[in-house]
Amino acid sequence: MLNQVNIGLFITGGIASYKMGELARQLIKKGANVRVVMSESAQKFIPPLTLQTLTKHSVLTDTFDEHDPASIQHINIADWLDVALVAPATANIIGKMANGISDDAVSSTLMAVNNLRVIVPAMNTKMFDNPATQANISRLESFGYVVMEPDEGFLAEGYSGKGRMPSVEDIVEMVEYQYMRHNSPQWLEGQKVVVTAGGTVERIDPVRYISNDSSGQMGYAMARAASFYGADVTLISTKRDLKVPHNITAVYVDSAVEMQQKLNKYFSDTNYVVMAAAVSDYRVLNRSDQKIKKEAGSDNSLQLDLAVNPDILATLGKEKKNQVLIGFAAETENLSEYASGKLRKKNANWIIANDVSNKGIGFNSTHNEVLVIGADGTYEEISMRSKLNVSLKIWRIILDPNHTTN
Template sequence: MLENKKIALFITGGIASYKMAEFTRQLIKKGAQVRVVMSKSAQEFITPLTLQILTKHYVLVDTFDEHDPTSVQHIELADWCDLAIVAPATANILAKMANGLADDIVSSVLLAVHCPRLLVPAMNTNMYDNPATQRNLKQLAEDGYEVMEPDTGFLAEGYEGKGRLPELERIVERAELLMARTSLPQVLSGKRVLVTAGGTVERIDPVRYISNDSSGKMGYAMARVASWLGADVQLVSTNRALATPLGVAVQYVESAQEMQAAVTSEFAQLDYVVKAAAVSDYRVRNARGHKMKKAETGSETTIELVENPDILAGLGAMKEHQIVIGFAAETQNLLEYAQAKLQKKNADWIIANDVSEAGAGFNVETNRVTIIGKENLIKELKHMSKLDTALAVWKTITGIE
């Protein structure tokens, strides 16, 4: 979402300024073009040269350092950027912005910026809690700025409090969400979307289980992009290790029966259901309440299995206005099996992939899928990241591509 986007990064004078070199690298790795503006106090923590080398752009540090006679630098930059990020945003710059002051290079450019703006406050907790700061933040939110809450944790002053700069990955994700919601058609605005993700777990006993290799990453990508497109998204997941996407509510489950209950209880209010989870076909008939010991079972043992509910088929039978999207992870006869699944489950779409193919299976960051819809629609996507795959899938389903 940040690829080829022009980002102006405004660094002001807090201890978290030193993190902005790595933050700049993360933006560039996402494919963004980055230009930096620094306040005088920010230069006490990190040098302009560092940011210049990373961005390959001259760093603006003085309102009157007009090195290019063909333009007015603070207006040129304001017109150039697609996104403005102020990080760390100190109490001082927040006060200036809330009151329309332009007495240095940072505040002057920001007053002229007319693209989406993300503020990332970071300061001592007492400064953050000050009524004046809170009043300024409220005013800035009312003026259309996107304000990210600081984290609570160990501060530079040596004690716990609210005011820490959020983790850099989360700031990048917030920037992506802001850009998506201002640049992509909000075709899912007002829609409720539920996505299932991960491999279900069927207990043998408290320490052993039957499952599969699904990580849930594709489901998380589908949930994240649905949020990008404006949806109210709920994620039903079996994997607690993955970070919950911004703008998405998560409910954790373990077994197929728990997942079925979570999905069906919400189904009547939903507009879209994305069944990306890999549901175990079978569960143990009589799971043990304690760890099985060899002394109980001997050298051989038999575990009796019973069939799990077919969640996708159940939804297909229940649907009224809902759009039901299933996934088919196959290792052979991909199109044949996926098309049969579309009909048998009464789904609206099947997203099929060959999990035996390198870079398109479980526990990887990429995928290559074929989108299958009714009326013989078949669309093969190229090999790409799971996030890009999810965006392409949603564009096809919603008809915006």
């Protein structure tokens, strides 16, 4: 998402400054070009040489330290960047930005920025809660700045409170989300999207169950991509261990019946439903409330009576009015034939099919390649790439009448 994106990292003098080397490194790993501007106070916590070594760019620390007569450094950086990331943002720099003060390298450069600005406050909880700080944050938001909510946790002062800098992982995800929202067509703005993810769990007893190999990653990727294109996304998931993407509401279920109940709750008020979950075909007819014991002297066999689970996709296909229904088909053979048949039988608008017999894609893989079949006659293959990039391409095929295959 950040490949070849120019990010200006503005570091000010909070204790969390020591984490900025790792933040710069993670942004670079995402493909971003990073240049750093530091306040004098920030240099007390982390030396400019560390950031210069990591970014392969000189670090701007003095507004008047000019080396190239053909350009003014702080204006050059402001013009160069696509995203200004202020982290950690102290109460001091927040106050300067909110009130138009530019008296050092950081504040002067930021004064000249007119692209996306993401502010990551990090300070003592009392400083964060101070009415002046809160008023300044509100003012920045009214100017169009994106202000990230700080975490609650153990502070440098030795007690817990709100004001702790979010994790590097969360900051990178926020930058990706904001960049995509600001630079992608907002086809789904004002639209409600429900995505299901993960393999359903059908209990045999309190310690055993029937399920499948679905990791849930494709559903989470489809949800995240929809949010990039502006959607209000609800994720119905069986995977409580996966990190919920930024700005997405997660609802957790276990069984197919529970998943259907949640979908029934949301369906009438939804514009798009993405059935990426791998729903078990069967459930145990008479599940035990206690752990089933192996009987001594028996032949150790156990017979389970199974009942057919509801066909959620087919049911939604019958009930849909104006909703767009997107189903997934995990097949091991005859991919095109079976997926086309599923599209007709389920009365879906789209079927996304992949070959799960290929160990390099699909279940428990970070990558996928799929076949997109539409009721409108669309038939397109998406070559192997990350599941997020596959998802972005799927949504583009569905939403953009002028898309091109690549």
